[in-house]
Amino acid sequence: MKPTPILVVLVGALCLAGCLKREPKMVWEPMPPEEAPAFASKPELNTVPAFLAGRWCQCSMSDPEFAKQLGVEALVEEETLPQRWYEFRPDGTFSTGDSKVEWTVTGKWSAGTDFVILQHELMDGKPINDGKREVLERAESGRSAAIVTEHIYDAVFTELDKLTSLKLAPDQKRLLFAGPSASPSGLPVLGGIGLQRMKQVPEK
Numbered sequence: 036m037k038p039t040p041i042l043v044v045l046v047g048a049l050c051l052a053g054c055l056k057r058e059p060k061m062v063w064e065p066m067p068p069e070e071a072p073a074f075a076s077k078p079e080l081n082t083v084p085a086f087l088a089g090r091w092c093q094c095s096m097s098d099p100e101f102a103k104q105l106g107v108e109a110l111v112e113e114e115t116l117p118q119r120w121y122e123f124r125p126d127g128t129f130s131t132g133d134s135k136v137e138w139t140v141t142g143k144w145s146a147g148t149d150f151v152i153l154q155h156e157l158m159d160g161k162p163i164n165d166g167k168r169e170v171l172e173r174a175e176s177g178r179s180a181a182i183v184t185e186h187i188y189d190a191v192f193t194e195l196d197k198l199t200s201l202k203l204a205p206d207q208k209r210l211l212f213a214g215p216s217a218s219p220s221g222l223p224v225l226g227g228i229g230l231q232r233m234k235q236v237p238e239k
Contacts, residue, residue, distance in 0.1 A: 059237035065092055065115040066234040073207040083146040084125060087210075091230040093119035096204060096211055115231055129153065131195075136187060140195065150213065151201040167192055204229055 075081040093116040118134045123144060132139035140163065142156040158166040170188045200213040210230040 061235040062238045063090055063092075063117065063120070063233045064236055065094070065117055066232045068206060068208050068231070070234075071208040071232045074203055075207075083149070083151060084127075087123045087144070087146070087151060088125050089123060090233040091121045091123070091210065092117045092233050093121075094209065094229050094231040096209065096227060096229040117233070120233070121230055131155075133191075136191075138188075138191065149202055151210075153199045153201065155195050155199075163192075163195075198228065201230070208232070 072080055074083075074086050080086045095113050097113055119131075120134065121129060121131045123129045127143055127145065128141065129144050130139055130141045138159060140155050140158045142154045144154070145152050155163050157163060161169075166188075170192075198212045201210045202213050203209075204211040209232070212228045212230075
């Protein structure tokens with residue numbers, strides 16, 4: 036008995052599916068500082084724009100020199116916040132957002148000799164000032180959900196207003212938001228909020 040054409044095609048398709056490997060889903064995770072390249076460690080990373088390009092996430096950072104003077108390893112406990120991401124592009128634009136609260140802000144960046152200035156322009160596709168006004172108007176409606184939303188976004192807008200200037204961190208591998216307003220403690224010498232490079236890995 037000869038196999039029917041349909042059966043032959045079906046068996047062939049199953050064999051082909053078994054031979055082809057599915058590409059794993061890739062996700063972003065913080066790159067350990069020991070793996071991250073330092074500024075100017077390669078010819079292609081010897082400018083601020085070239086070093087900046089890519090995906091980063093927020094992290095807390097301690098000032099290692101001041102800690103050394105006090106005879107301690109670190110002044111504050113450092114941690115990473117993978118959900119608070121930044122994406123810098125070579126054309127002078129960037130995006131930042133929160134993968135848990137699900138908001139996205141876009142804007143432009145400009146680089147000096149050792150610093151980067153961030154200009155936030157749009158939130159979820161709308162001018163950021165319009166977004167602030169809409170959130171406030173919803174909160175004034177008195178609905179509980181709108182009030183909770185206003186508290187969340189008020190914290191976001193406050194943070195964005197403060198985090199507008201970046202410089203190289205002392206380890207030359209991370210970036211540090213400049214100015215007293217960018218320090219959780221209010222004391223820049225203790226460290227502050229920074230950015231740590233991310234990498235793509237297969238989802239576990």
